[in-house]
Amino acid sequence: MRAVVLALTLALVASQSVNFAPDFAASKTYVYKYEALLLGGLPEEGLARAGVKVISKVLISAVAENTYLLKLVNPEIFEYSGVWPKDPFVPAAKLTSVLAAQFSIPIKFEYAKGVVGKVFAPTAVSETVLNVHRGILNILQLNIKKTQNVYELQESGVQGVCKTHYVISEDAKAQRIHLTKSKDLNNCQERIRKDFGLAYTEKCVECQQRGEALMGAATYNYIMKPAASGALILEATVTELHQFTPFNEMSGAAQMEAKQMLTFVEIKKD
Numbered sequence: 498m499r500a501v502v503l504a505l506t507l508a509l510v511a512s513q514s515v516n517f518a519p520d521f522a523a524s525k526t527y528v529y530k531y532e533a534l535l536l537g538g539l540p541e542e543g544l545a546r547a548g549v550k551v552i553s554k555v556l557i558s559a560v561a562e563n564t565y566l567l568k569l570v571n572p573e574i575f576e577y578s579g580v581w582p583k584d585p586f587v588p589a590a591k592l593t594s595v596l597a598a599q600f601s602i603p604i605k606f607e608y609a610k611g612v613v614g615k616v617f618a619p620t621a622v623s624e625t626v627l628n629v630h631r632g633i634l635n636i637l638q639l640n641i642k643k644t645q646n647v648y649e650l651q652e653s654g655v656q657g658v659c660k661t662h663y664v665i666s667e668d669a670k671a672q673r674i675h676l677t678k679s680k681d682l683n684n685c686q687e688r689i690r691k692d693f694g695l696a697y698t699e700k701c702v703e704c705q706q707r708g709e710a711l712m713g714a715a716t717y718n719y720i721m722k723p724a725a726s727g728a729l730i731l732e733a734t735v736t737e738l739h740q741f742t743p744f745n746e747m748s749g750a751a752q753m754e755a756k757q758m759l760t761f762v763e764i765k766k767d
Contacts, residue, residue: 517641517665517674518611520727521557521565527729528762529555531569533632536577537753540740546581549574549589551629553600555759558767560605563614567630568603572596599626611639631655636717636733636759639676641665651686652678656715656737659685667723674721674728682713682739713739733759 521527531553538546553572559565574593575586599622607614613634618627635655640663642648652661660681667674682688715737721728735757742750 516725516727517643517676517721517723518727519637519639519721519730520724521559521608522726523559524767526556526558526765526767528765529557530758530760530762531555531633532758533629534756535753536581536755538581538751540750540752542581543583544581545579547578549576550586551575554762555633556603563607563609564605565608566603566605567633569600569629572600572629596623596626599623600629604630606634608637611637611641613638632757633759636735636757637730639678639719641676652680654680656680656682656713657685657688659688672722673731674719674723676717676719676721678717680715680717682715682737683709710743711739711741713737729761730759731761733757 531551533551534548535550536546536548538544538548551572551574554570556568556570557565572593574589574596576589576592577584577586579585602619602622604619604622604627605617607616616627616631616634618630622630632655638652638654640650640652640661642663645663646665647663649660649662651658662679662681664677665674666676715735718734719730720732721730735755737755739753740750741752
């Protein structure tokens with residue numbers, strides 16, 4: 498009986514010692530492959546869409562306690578303007594060349610227990626390039642609760658402070674953590690958005706009662722490896738969708754779709 502109690506106690510202590518929140522150890526550089534896709538157009542296939550794709554290697558390293566550097570290496574930009582998904586992406590060599598100097602500048606960010614804090618970037622980094630960094634940091638934003646595996650909260654992100662649903666499961670045999678979170682971008686305490694070109698429009702209360710013209714949602718899927726110091730993100734995929742239906746008609750929506758993938762490559766010792 499004492500042996501059983503001791504075994505259960507040791508198991509409990511071991512489970513509590515595992516930290517599910519991502520962490521990047523000092524004196525190491527974490528290398529990831531990153532791909533982002535942004536497309537706008539109509540939702541049906543066989544119709545015109547336009548957008549961009551960014552492919553890059555990402556380096557993350559610690560410079561002080563809870564402070565890290567994020568650097569993009571060999572970024573490539575591709576443009577899309579054609580019939581989806583038949584037509585291919587075309588390399589945007591000129592745009593890549595123009596932004597190359599800015600992409601080579603690392604940015605600094607605060608990060609503790611899975612939560613991204615302040616972001617610091619030199620004035621030489623434009624808002625366009627900084628938004629690429631923000632998209633990567635948004636993937637790292639994880640509010641993990643040790644005592645719950647299914648929960649909801651208002652989470653801060655690039656879209657604002659929005660309702661977020663978490664589901665966490667652990668595969669102890671494979672030493673993997675599977676985490677899924679979904680964001681309702683129509684349920685936000687603070688929504689980051691910019692309206693323009695609306696100088697001569699009027700607000701329609703009756704239209705809003707029938708339904709929102711602009712709807713949005715985002716889903717995040719993670720595969721992580723647990724450790725005592727902090728989990729290692731092995732793979733993260735993000736899909737974000739915004740649909741605009743000005744007249745609440747079926748099949749009358751225009752959409753903006755954003756996809757991101759962050760894949761672990763290796764750890765280099767500094």
